[in-house]
Amino acid sequence: MGYIICITSLKGGVGKTTTAVNLSAAFAWVGKKTLLIDCDPQGSATTGVGVNKKRIGRTFYDALAGKVPLEETVLDTDLEFLKVIPVRGEFLRAELELMSKPGKEKVLRNLLADIKKRYDYIIIDTPPSLNLTSINAMTAADRMLIPLQCEFLAYESLVQLLRFARLIKKRLNPDLKLAGVLLTMYDMGEKVSQQIADNARRHLKKIVFKTIIPRSVQLREASSVGKPLLVLDDESVGARSYIKVAREIMVRIARYESNN
Ligand SMILES: Nc1ncnc2c1ncn2[C@@H]1O[C@H](COP(=O)(O)OP(=O)(O)OP(=O)(O)O)[C@@H](O)[C@H]1O
Ligand SMILES: [Mg+2]
Secondary structure (H helix, E strand, O other): OOEEEEEOOOOOOOOHHHHHHHHHHHHHHOOOOEEEEEOOOOOHHHHHOOOOHHHOOOOHHHHHOOOOOHHHHOEEOOOOOEEEEOOOOOHHHHHHHHHOOOOHHHHHHHHHHHHHHHOOEEEEEOOOOOOHHHHHHHHHOOEEEEEEEOOOOHHHHHHHHHHHHHHHHHHOOOOOEEEEEEEEOEOOOOHHHHHHHHHHHHHHHHHEOOOOOEOOHHHHHHHHOOOOHHHHOOOOHHHHHHHHHHHHHHHHHHHHHHHO
16 A cells, blocks of 8 residues: 655745655665655646656646546656656646535545555655645645755744644544655755754654755756656765665654554
């Protein structure tokens, strides 16, 4: 049965999409059947795995609107075990259509129920705001992964998001748990990076992944050419970091399952 992990943050530009793309690639790299769902109308995860938006037929929103079954929107990528459900910019229309649906927060959850068992991991990239689509992602998810950019002001919005997640858990998805907080864009040469990392570990303790994603020109460049970094350079520090995060997640889930 697949684990659904949504990548969420209230702040923009913190590395959600970079994490969604490279973490999905990392799971696929270690042989896990993985599905990346692009839930952000910016479509950066779609282009991040090399899908040309002009060539897309049906998208995620066609499935949300009930026009096609979700599996008909799934596309191949460069990696054998990585599939993607792409998105284009039909965001407002899709949100409006969702609004009028009964059980509108659970539409994605219900759609995924049909295909969840075909994958080991399903990773959802979300927009940097709390709208109906991101609430659908959190309602569908088993785990929430929160990227925390190593800079000032990042911490406050994390606390707000954790509060919101508790609300989602209470009202919509009692099974929602935290996969962890992932420190991103860590710059060894910057004092502020160290401060944010120390602060996060002091307050959030084991919730924070041991692996830290470094600031890496290669990660940035890979996203601009539409490839997970692993595909370009599987020995790079950025790619290796995401493989380590994937392994940490697998260990956490296995530990949780053996205790329950
Ligand atoms: N570890 C990293 N090192 C260097 N650059 C990075 C790293 N992670 C992300 N970036 C770059 O930072 C920018 C923002 O990253 P990304 O798009 O992943 O953030 P996001 O949270 O998805 O943004 P949005 O909220 O707009 O969806 C991008 O240009 C990306 O290439
Ligand atoms: Mg993004």
